[in-house]
Amino acid sequence: MDRPEEYQITLLIAIGTVGMLVLAIAIVVFMVFYQKKMIREQLKRTQLEYDHQQRLMQAELESQENERRRLAADLHDSIGGMLSAIRVGLSTLSKLSPEANIEQTKQMLDDTIASVRRISRDLMPSTLERFGLFHAIREVCERFSATTQLPIHFYEQGEVTGLDKSKELMLFRITQECINNTVKHAQATEMIVGIVAAPESLTIVAEDDGVGFDIEEQRNVKRKGLGLFSIENRANLLGASIDFERDRKKGTRVTIIMPLKHEQQA
Amino acid sequence: MTLKTFLVTAHLAPSLTAVGLLLFLIRYRAKQDYIKLLGLLLVASIIATAGQFLLFEVKITPNYASSIYYILELPLLATIYYQATNRTIPKTSVVVISAVYVLLGFWNLLFIQKQGINSYTLVVESIIIIFYALYYFYWLIEKLPTTQLHRLPMFWLNSAWIFFFSGNLFFFVFISYLVNVEKNDLLVYWTLHNILKAIEVLMIVSALWIDLRNIKSPS
Numbered sequence: 001m002d003r004p005e006e007y008q009i010t011l012l013i014a015i016g017t018v019g020m021l022v023l024a025i026a027i028v029v030f031m032v033f034y035q036k037k038m039i040r041e042q043l044k045r046t047q048l049e050y051d052h053q054q055r056l057m058q059a060e061l062e063s064q065e066n067e068r069r070r071l072a073a074d075l076h077d078s079i080g081g082m083l084s085a086i087r088v089g090l091s092t093l094s095k096l097s098p099e100a101n102i103e104q105t106k107q108m109l110d111d112t113i114a115s116v117r118r119i120s121r122d123l124m125p126s127t128l129e130r131f132g133l134f135h136a137i138r139e140v141c142e143r144f145s146a147t148t149q150l151p152i153h154f155y156e157q158g159e160v161t162g163l164d165k166s167k168e169l170m171l172f173r174i175t176q177e178c179i180n181n182t183v184k185h186a187q188a189t190e191m192i193v194g195i196v197a198a199p200e201s202l203t204i205v206a207e208d209d210g211v212g213f214d215i216e217e218q219r220n221v222k223r224k225g226l227g228l229f230s231i232e233n234r235a236n237l238l239g240a241s242i243d244f245e246r247d248r249k250k251g252t253r254v255t256i257i258m259p260l261k262h263e264q265q266a
Numbered sequence: 267m268t269l270k271t272f273l274v275t276a277h278l279a280p281s282l283t284a285v286g287l288l289l290f291l292i293r294y295r296a297k298q299d300y301i302k303l304l305g306l307l308l309v310a311s312i313i314a315t316a317g318q319f320l321l322f323e324v325k326i327t328p329n330y331a332s333s334i335y336y337i338l339e340l341p342l343l344a345t346i347y348y349q350a351t352n353r354t355i356p357k358t359s360v361v362v363i364s365a366v367y368v369l370l371g372f373w374n375l376l377f378i379q380k381q382g383i384n385s386y387t388l389v390v391e392s393i394i395i396i397f398y399a400l401y402y403f404y405w406l407i408e409k410l411p412t413t414q415l416h417r418l419p420m421f422w423l424n425s426a427w428i429f430f431f432s433g434n435l436f437f438f439v440f441i442s443y444l445v446n447v448e449k450n451d452l453l454v455y456w457t458l459h460n461i462l463k464a465i466e467v468l469m470i471v472s473a474l475w476i477d478l479r480n481i482k483s484p485s
Contacts, residue, residue, distance in 0.1 A: 005448075006448050009440055009443065009444065009448065012436070012440070013436045013437055013440055013455070016435070016436030016439075017433055017434075017435075017436045017437060017458075020432035020433055020435055020436065021429065021432060021433045023432060024428045024429050024432040024433065025429070027400070027403065027428065028403075028425045028428070028429075031403045031406065031407070031415075032415055034407060035406060035407060035410065035415055036415075038407060038410055039410055039413050042410065
């Protein structure tokens with residue numbers, strides 16, 4: 001490499017090559033870091049959207065429950081009260097006019113008062129607010145069992161105190177929906193509902209010996225599966241996992257496990 | 267830089283290519299389309315290398331084998347990029363660019379640089395591949411097909427090609443001048459070229475290894 005021109009060309013090639021290599025490596029490194037950053041941003045956006053959806057769902061459910069509470073109160077206080085007053089008036093009338101045959105009318109009125117109370121209780125179970133989740137679920141099991149002739153066995157283990165009222169209500173609604181589904185669709189001869197409070201979690205199990213169902217099929221069918229949708233929604237809001245046992249030979253078993261954070265344990 | 271060093275580096279890339287071909291043949295049917303095209307490229311590379319040695323033995327310039335390989339390399343690479351980007355590159359552009367390149371390549375081989383090193387073809391190929399490589403990175407950022415870039419074989423292939431063609435571009439540009447004007451034997455340059463080629467093939471082998479791992483344990 002004696003000639004200066006040759007030296008210059010060699011230098012140019014060396015600088016050019018090194019420059020291009022550095023540029024290529026820089027592009028690759030930039031790619032890696034930029035892609036990681038893009039993915040982080042995307043995950044953040046997805047999480048924000050998810051949180052927003054959760055908040056919307058929460059607000060919708062709260063609004064629904066508030067409306068139910070109002071309806072239940074109106075039914076119980078206004079209509080229930082008026083019907084009771086009518087009942088008293090009829091009793092007085094039957095005493096004053098023994099010949100008037102109003103037994104059938106009184107029976108119809110008693111049935112109507114019972115229906116109004118039942119509807120009011122279904123809309124907003126007062127047992128839940130007064131005695132807590134375990135009692136409310138036991139009561140709904142007993143009530144469904146009495147009205148539908150389907151034996152529903154309830155068991156409980158442990159106790160949870162200090163659970164947020166809204167969470168209790170959601171757990172109650174999930175259980176109520178599971179029992180409702182069994183009664184309407186399962187053709188079961190028996191049902192078991194259990195609630196187990198462990199130090200770290202609360203588990204609700206609803207099991208029947210009916211015909212079972214395909215979870216994926218139910219999710220895909222329009223207009224049906226709304227109960228399933230509301231169960232899954234509520235479970236998501238609670239941060240609970242929900243398992244529809246798929247590999248059962250017969251019947252259905254739904255397990256909801258809600259992690260307990262900061263709630264007091266008994 | 268000695269002839270011995272040059273010869274050692276000259277054997278590196280073909281040896282690694284053979285390893286790559288072996289990796290390619292394992293679970294061949296399960297591989298994606300662009301990996302199958304890569305296999306074809308590896309086979310072509312080995313045939314070209316064998317052709318060079320054969321032509322050297324019969325005292326014919328080995329440049330013919332390598333020139334034909336470089337002409338056929340670009341259409342294969344272009345098709346690999348076309349498949350790897352889920353066909354977002356317009357098919358017409360891939361066909362037209364490849365066709366024009368092949369025609370110019372053969373024109374250069376037959377009438378311009380002939381039995382010499384077809385550096386004009388190499389320069390054009392390098393520029394086109396660098397553009398394809400940059401497009402692929404842009405496509406990766408746009409589509410974000412995976413959170414784990416290091417598990418994407420095409421990422422390694424693309425890095426190999428952008429590294430190799432960028433590193434050799436200036437060398438290809440000045441080959442003709444160095445040979446015809448400076449009468450340089452290019453020993454140093456070809457040795458460095460061989461080293462870059464070996465690194466390129468090593469990255470291709472890594473891509474094939476990652477592809478095999480992905481097939482065996484997808485996640």
